[in-house]
Amino acid sequence: MTAYHALPFAARRRSGGGAPPVPSTVAACTVRHAGDMVIRPPPAKSEESGREAGMARYLFRRAEWGRRLVRGEWIRSLQTALRDAGIDPGPGDGIFGPATEAALRAWQIRRVAPVTGAVTPDDWVALTGTAPPTLRVRALQLTADFEGHGFGKVRGDFDGAGLTWGIIGFTLHGGGLVAVLRDIRARDPRLLHRAFGPRTAALMAMLDGDDAARRSFVAAVSPIPGQAVVDPLWAGSFARLGSLPDVQEIQLRHVARYWRVAARDARHFRLRSELGFALCFDIAVQNGGIAPHLRRCLKERLKTRPSSDERTIRRLIADGVAAHARARFAADVRARKRTIAAGLGVVHGARYRLADWGLSDLPIVDDRPERGRHERVRWPRRPMFRAERSGPRV
Secondary structure, eight states: OOHHHHSOHHHHHHHTOOOOOOOSOGGGSOOOOTTEEEEOOOOTTOOOSHHHHHHHHOSBOOOOTTBOOOBSHHHHHHHHHHHHTTOOOSSOOSBOOHHHHHHHHHHHHHHTOOOOSSBOHHHHHHHHSSOOOOHHHHHHHHHHHHHTOOSSOEEOSSSSSSOEETTTTEETTTSHHHHHHHHHHHHOHHHHHHHHGGGHHHHHHHHHSOHHHHHHHHHHHSOSTTSOOOOHHHHHHHHHHHHSHHHHHHHHHHHHHHHHHHHHHHHHTTOOBHHHHHHHHHHHHHHSSOOHHHHHHHHHHHHTOTTOOHHHHHHHHHHHHHHTSOGGGHHHHHHHHHHHHHSEEEETTEEEEGGGGTOOSOBEEEEOOSTTTTOOOOOOSSOSBOTTOOOOOO
8 A cells, every 4th residue: 555545535635646546336346555455345235244234335434322433534534525525524623423424414415325424435435536445544543543643643751652643652762753753854854844843953953862852852842741741832833744744644654564563463363354453453553563472372272262263363362462461551451452352342431333433344355565475574672652552531
């Protein structure tokens, strides 16, 4: 998958890029992107196995009362497309709520399409002019919600990580934030000047400085020790930086490393469902992936259960990862992983149904290009994000 195809629709419009060619009827074929994993759509008229068939028809839909509403950068892109079509989706907050559902129904009526209030692959193509969100970005949208992050959100030093910024929470002390910012500077230094203005010099000094310089930078940006609070001027600057299409593309390029770790772990355990990949991706982001010693332990346990179905395997992986997490994070890790393994659950007090997020037991296909197909995935010795730590309860 190219970084361009992973960008939200609104970002592509700002960058001036045209929409890539897509099939006229998405339900009739598999939408393929190099290096990505996408839905293999069912037959258009399939009515079998009600639950799975229902999940196959929808990318995103409004959650029922009491469940976590779907939210994230790609929902914001949907709202932008609805507004561009002349229909008001509400505040454009990236939350698939009643206003967005009503706007989508109005658009479906105008199009003389089935009025469901949910987004199908055909709806997405017709409304945005782009290919539907892939499995990888749908998994990213869910994990970003668990972590409480977006492309531009920054949080202070409340957990000893220095600063945390970006779609999966790249941290300063972990090295991820510096790596992303240096890539941005290498792409075009004007991007940093455009976002930070008179504060650019301080940012550059931090990027080129030593550990002492970085500690001083954290103290200036996050003035209250142990708190997530960030100086409003700096928060605005990081938000502007995250809104730039080129910056979003660079962030996604860094996320791709963890997509590869997730794909590797899914292959090790022969996980062939969307939920299986989403589980492995969340493990890659929160825990650094399934460690080799844990992988061996889990496989030994599976040898005693040769007839286990994939849902049972996912639950075993979820519990194994939680058992090997740090004690103070174990409960949160277990809640997140069990929720993805089952497709239902409670995380940070919110009730999730992952079918609303476009993640189900449907099978996935691996459309990686030949180049890099046998690329060795190196084990990340030091995660570049907040390891075994969940985001704020948004």
